[in-house]
Amino acid sequence: MARSVRRRRRGGIAAFILRRLLLGGVVLVLVSVVVFVATQALGDPARAILGRDATPERLAALRAQLGLNSSVFTQYVDWVGGLLRGSLGNSLAAQQPVSELLGSRLVNSLVLVSCAAVVSIPLSIAVGSWAALRRDRLFDSMSMTLMLVLAAVPEFVVALLLVIALATTVLHVFPAISPVPPGQRPWDHPTVLVLPTAALVMGVAPYVARIMRASMIEVLESDFVEMARLKGLPERLVLLRHALPNALGPVFQVIAISLAYLAGGVVVVEYVFNYPGIGSALQDAVVNHDVPVVQALAMLIAAVYVVLNLLADVATILVTPRLRTRL
Amino acid sequence: MSPTDTVPAGVEEVVTTTPPVRPSTLLVRALRLWRTRIGASFGLLLVLVAILGPYLAPHSPTDFVAIPNTPPGGAAGLLGTDYLGQDVLSRFLYGGRGILVMAVVSTGIGLLVGVGIGLVAAYARNAWDDVLMRGMDVVMAFPEIMLALLAVSLVGPDPWVVIAAIAATTAPRVARVARGSAQPVVERDFIEATEAMGVSRLRILTGELLPNILAPMMVEASLRLTYSIGVISALAFLGLSSDPNGPNWGTMIQQNQIALAVQPWGALMPILAIALLTIGTGMFGDGIARTAAGVDRGRAEG
Numbered sequence: 001m002a003r004s005v006r007r008r009r010r011g012g013i014a015a016f017i018l019r020r021l022l023l024g025g026v027v028l029v030l031v032s033v034v035v036f037v038a039t040q041a042l043g044d045p046a047r048a049i050l051g052r053d054a055t056p057e058r059l060a061a062l063r064a065q066l067g068l069n070s071s072v073f074t075q076y077v078d079w080v081g082g083l084l085r086g087s088l089g090n091s092l093a094a095q096q097p098v099s100e101l102l103g104s105r106l107v108n109s110l111v112l113v114s115c116a117a118v119v120s121i122p123l124s125i126a127v128g129s130w131a132a133l134r135r136d137r138l139f140d141s142m143s144m145t146l147m148l149v150l151a152a153v154p155e156f157v158v159a160l161l162l163v164i165a166l167a168t169t170v171l172h173v174f175p176a177i178s179p180v181p182p183g184q185r186p187w188d189h190p191t192v193l194v195l196p197t198a199a200l201v202m203g204v205a206p207y208v209a210r211i212m213r214a215s216m217i218e219v220l221e222s223d224f225v226e227m228a229r230l231k232g233l234p235e236r237l238v239l240l241r242h243a244l245p246n247a248l249g250p251v252f253q254v255i256a257i258s259l260a261y262l263a264g265g266v267v268v269v270e271y272v273f274n275y276p277g278i279g280s281a282l283q284d285a286v287v288n289h290d291v292p293v294v295q296a297l298a299m300l301i302a303a304v305y306v307v308l309n310l311l312a313d314v315a316t317i318l319v320t321p322r323l324r325t326r327l
Numbered sequence: 328m329s330p331t332d333t334v335p336a337g338v339e340e341v342v343t344t345t346p347p348v349r350p351s352t353l354l355v356r357a358l359r360l361w362r363t364r365i366g367a368s369f370g371l372l373l374v375l376v377a378i379l380g381p382y383l384a385p386h387s388p389t390d391f392v393a394i395p396n397t398p399p400g401g402a403a404g405l406l407g408t409d410y411l412g413q414d415v416l417s418r419f420l421y422g423g424r425g426i427l428v429m430a431v432v433s434t435g436i437g438l439l440v441g442v443g444i445g446l447v448a449a450y451a452r453n454a455w456d457d458v459l460m461r462g463m464d465v466v467m468a469f470p471e472i473m474l475a476l477l478a479v480s481l482v483g484p485d486p487w488v489v490i491a492a493i494a495a496t497t498a499p500r501v502a503r504v505a506r507g508s509a510q511p512v513v514e515r516d517f518i519e520a521t522e523a524m525g526v527s528r529l530r531i532l533t534g535e536l537l538p539n540i541l542a543p544m545m546v547e548a549s550l551r552l553t554y555s556i557g558v559i560s561a562l563a564f565l566g567l568s569s570d571p572n573g574p575n576w577g578t579m580i581q582q583n584q585i586a587l588a589v590q591p592w593g594a595l596m597p598i599l600a601i602a603l604l605t606i607g608t609g610m611f612g613d614g615i616a617r618t619a620a621g622v623d624r625g626r627a628e629g
Contacts, residue, residue: 027461031468034469035477038477038478038481039477039481148362148609149609152553152606152608152609153602153605154556157560157601157602160580160594160598161598164595164598168587169587264471264473267473271564271565282476283566285480286480287567289481290480291480294476298469301469305468
């Protein structure tokens with residue numbers, strides 16, 4: 001993280017966190033403008049919804065219903081005001097409030113993403129650290145080649161290869177699709193979570209593992225680790241007390257980006273498995289031109305991304321002793 | 328520290344502070360590594376399939392050949408038929424061209440725009456730098472597939488909409504790396520010397536800065552191409568391509584996923600093709616990254 005300490009900050013941790021919060025707020029506002037402009041101001045949502053051969057009367061009626069006749073600025077303020085009050089508008093396809101439509105799907109997606117995070121983060125930190133300790137030996141080269149391959153292949157292709165290997169064609173161990181009946185929760189059917197989780201883990205682990213390895217190598221070569229060794233500390237203490245905490249700093253950033261990446265990755269993976277989360281809802285909404293749902297989900301996913309990055313920045317500072325002293 | 332300063336990708340950031348290496352030299356050196364050779368051969372193989380495939384296909388991709396989901400053999404051909412009774416082999420041979428062209432075009436546009444913005448930001452050294460890079464942060468707040476989904480939901484899955492959306496997600500990521508690589512170059516004496524000689528800004532950007540960041544940009548190009556292929560095929564897989572029954576690897580997977588247990592080839596061939604193509608571009612890029620960084624130092628100093 002040489003770059004992160006280039007500009008030295010004044011005012012201590014509290015001021016730093018405040019600055020980051022403000023910047024995050026600015027980014028969120030700009031993101032909402034992008035979402036709004038992309039979905040509402042650039043084109044004609046009414047025409048997108050009704051299709052090319054809609055009658056002028058129906059178009060006019062829908063425009064009035066969507067509030068498209070007021071100025072763009074008023075529309076934007078109304079929309080953001082609704083977002084802040086938690087009212088996300090009505091789904092055009094389902095004719096029910098977006099929040100009702102997405103509520104249970106949000107829980108389902110959170111369950112899936114949490115499973116993926118809980119498995120992938122410790123796993124990739126362990127793989128990355130072990131590869132760094134065994135640098136240039138068999139485990140290192142094998143695991144890093146595997147990570148390179150997994151990072152390159154799109155997650156839906158990985159997901160489908162898992163389906164072919166473990167569900168439909170080679171072995172028949174897990175279900176090929178993961179529907180959750182309405183009114184039930186994914187944890188009522190734990191086996192449906194296995195393959196989607198595995199696919200997301202394989203999509204995210206490479207990034208964390210590779211940065212962990214690189215960071216660990218850098219730390220293991222540093223003076224303070226050598227110092228700790230020269231003091232005669234047992235190797236276990238050198239690694240756990242001195243090397244690991246310092247190596248984890250840069251990894252927090254990548255973990256946050258990976259979690260945000262999970263928010264995007266679920267779109268395709270949920271669709272592969274027919275899993276009823278926000279990802280498959282987004283695919284549905286895009287196919288049906290359901291603008292309010294697309295807006296709400298785009299905003300939600302972008303907000304998750306911004307907040308995770310914010311947390312990562314703060315966590316990086318708090319966890320890395322080197323950076324803390326330079327604030 | 329900005330929220331997106333960390334490299335989210337697997338390939339380590341390369342910052343050259345040594346004299347520029349000519350791309351051809353870098354390529355020759357990179358090809359000494361096995362991973363570059365494997366990557367290049369996978370990539371070339373699939374590019375050949377995608378480009379020459381349509382000339383080799385035994386049937387039209389939309390002709391009815393035999394009963395739907397017939398396994399390989401006899402009238403059903405080498406790979407059997409798909410869910411509509413079309414020839415899987417022919418559709419496979421036709422299905423790569425569109426993905427490849429769209430991926431190359433969108434990545435190319437994204438690279439040009441991104442390098443431009445990155446160089447201008449690095450050379451500006453003033454408020455423009457901050458304004459440009461914070462603008463890039465906003466675009467990067469969307470996962471790669473999100474912007475494409477936003478655009479497609481409004482305008483429809485027109486190829487140019489997809490290309491524009493993917494170029495728009497590529498550019499900021501490229502710009503960040505270009506700026507990071509150009510910054511140390513801007514501080515060096517020879518730039519000041521060229522400024523003193525009265526060389527125009529444009530000439531300094533293209534003639535002095537650009538050659539110095541070609542190595543990291545080659546790495547970035549293969550990385551971005553890998554992601555573009557992924558996003559474009561994923562969009563088709565989600566049912567968002569301009570031709571719902573067009574021969575396209577992503578569309579083929581979507582159509583034939585349900586028949587995996589009976590006739591796996593209809594989905595398996597395009598799955599393997601996308602996997603090998605992205606592994607190829609990914610390994611090729613990693614080979615160049617390692618060569619450009621010199622020895623494997625884990626992570627180049629940023």
